Amino acid sequence: MNxxxxxxxxxxxxxxxxxxxxxxxxxxxxxxxxxxxxxxxxTMERGWTREAFSFAIAIQNLSWGLAGPLAGMLADxxxxxxxxxxxALCYALGLLGMASASNAALFTAMAGxxxxxxxxxxxxxxxxxxxxRNIDASRRSWAMGVTAAAGSFGQFLMVPxxxxxxxxxxxxxxxxxxxxxVLAIAPLAFGLREPPLQAGAHGRHQSIGSALREAFxxxxxxxxxxGYFVCGxxxxxxxxxxxxxxxxxxxxxxxxxYALALIGLFNVFGTYTAGSLGQRxxxxxxxxxxxxLRSVAIVVFLSxxxxxxxxxxxxxxxxxxxxxxxxPTNAVLAQIFGVQHMSMLGGFVFLSHQIGSFLGVxxxxxxxxxxxxxxxxxxxxxxxxxxxxxxxxxxxxxxxERREAVPA
Amino acid sequence: MKPLMRRSLLGLLIAAVLGLVFAAYxxxxxxxxxxxxxxxxx
Numbered sequence: 001m002n003x004x005x006x007x008x009x010x011x012x013x014x015x016x017x018x019x020x021x022x023x024x025x026x027x028x029x030x031x032x033x034x035x036x037x038x039x040x041x042x043t044m045e046r047g048w049t050r051e052a053f054s055f056a057i058a059i060q061n062l063s064w065g066l067a068g069p070l071a072g073m074l075a076d077x078x079x080x081x082x083x084x085x086x087x088a089l090c091y092a093l094g095l096l097g098m099a100s101a102s103n104a105a106l107f108t109a110m111a112g113x114x115x116x117x118x119x120x121x122x123x124x125x126x127x128x129x130x131x132x133r134n135i136d137a138s139r140r141s142w143a144m145g146v147t148a149a150a151g152s153f154g155q156f157l158m159v160p161x162x163x164x165x166x167x168x169x170x171x172x173x174x175x176x177x178x179x180x181x182v183l184a185i186a187p188l189a190f191g192l193r194e195p196p197l198q199a200g201a202h203g204r205h206q207s208i209g210s211a212l213r214e215a216f217x218x219x220x221x222x223x224x225x226x227g228y229f230v231c232g233x234x235x236x237x238x239x240x241x242x243x244x245x246x247x248x249x250x251x252x253x254x255x256x257x258y259a260l261a262l263i264g265l266f267n268v269f270g271t272y273t274a275g276s277l278g279q280r281x282x283x284x285x286x287x288x289x290x291x292x293l294r295s296v297a298i299v300v301f302l303s304x305x306x307x308x309x310x311x312x313x314x315x316x317x318x319x320x321x322x323x324x325x326x327x328p329t330n331a332v333l334a335q336i337f338g339v340q341h342m343s344m345l346g347g348f349v350f351l352s353h354q355i356g357s358f359l360g361v362x363x364x365x366x367x368x369x370x371x372x373x374x375x376x377x378x379x380x381x382x383x384x385x386x387x388x389x390x391x392x393x394x395x396x397x398x399x400x401e402r403r404e405a406v407p408a
Numbered sequence: 409m410k411p412l413m414r415r416s417l418l419g420l421l422i423a424a425v426l427g428l429v430f431a432a433y434x435x436x437x438x439x440x441x442x443x444x445x446x447x448x449x450x
Contacts, residue, residue: 153426156426157429159442160433160438163438167441257433257439257442265429268426
């Protein structure tokens with residue numbers, strides 16, 4: 001007998017889940033987005049190289065990805081509430097450590113490892129597990145879109161806020177303020193506290209090992225991971241290296257700043273739209289379309305003469321497509337595998353995203369140093385986008401068929 | 409309040425908040441500071 005992978009009984013109200021989940025993600029994603037603003041003040045005051053600071057942030061991204069599956073596993077097992085509490089505490093300690101670390105190794109441990117772990121415990125994978133378990137499949141993709149849009153808004157909002165804090169309070173006090181602010185996640189976590197699961201409440205009970213074997217052996221999961229890898233590669237390469245690309249081509253720094261603001265603004269619309277569309281059309285086509293459009297946008301950007309206008313148009317388009325892969329990717333996971341291990345599986349898919357991010361940043365710098373231009377990496381991003389568009393097409397969105405154990 | 413009006417008001421509120429944040433980026437002082445910090449990375 002085949003058991004459906006998705007049977008849910010809504011328990012927390014949708015409004016409560018969306019409000020608390022959105023605020024958690026806004027806070028967590030927002031604070032981390034402006035970390036680059038501390039590069040100058042910290043390296044100048046501590047006398048460190050920029051490489052030391054950059055290394056810590058690179059470690060943070062890897063740590064976030066590596067801790068994701070574990071945080072998700074714990075959230076699925078103990079409930080997101082406890083993981084969010086621990087995550088908020090780690091985040092606050094990480095920010096305090098950033099402010100007080102007196103040597104580069106300690107800074108890497110606090111700003112890199114600890115803050116990365118904290119982000120794994122307070123961002124999408126953990127919150128999406130609660131959404132998956134409490135919001136009916138008929139509105140799930142939309143709800144994920146709302147939450148992703150909130151995270152995008154946090155990124156957009158916090159850059160000017162953090163810049164203001166550094167300017168008015170000093171870089172250390174600014175970090176103390178953020179450490180206090182991130183503790184707001186703790187009371188919000190109470191709003192995401194789920195009642196204990198009844199045995200079989202979400203369909204057949206499945207062990208962690210069995211869920212992992214099932215997912216990693218399932219072609220659609222592998223394809224989703226491959227697509228998300230490309231998402232990380234493209235987004236982080238563009239976010240990190242585009243200002244340098246514009247500088248090399250003689251554009252003013254204001255153009256780069258406006259471009260980042262436009263990416264932030266359109267990212268909010270893009271994530272919401274992707275979540276809403278995921279409710280109305282097959283998500284594989286949506287994902288395929290997003291990756292294809294990214295490639296088209298990059299080709300057009302590289303083909304037309306570079307000007308402030310071309311940069312702004314590219315920033316708006318690529319901003320619209322920026323994190324728009326997040327809601328449909330996670331909604332497909334819930335659709336295929338159900339919600340029992342959703343945060344853990346979301347964590348593994350996100351790990352693939354972070355490996356792509358790491359390669360996007362690293363290869364961008366490496367190939368630039370080797371060739372004196374970003375051309376190869378831009379075209380690599382285009383080719384990967386085409387590949388991601390193709391690999392998402394055969395993804396099967398229907399619930400995986402599981403054979404129930406038949407009693408002897 | 410009718411659902412349509414509620415949705416419209418919510419939409420206006422969101423647009424206003426997003427517009428305000430974007431206006432913050434466009435302030436010359438912030439623009440210059442961000443630009444300098446951004447350029448200093450390269």
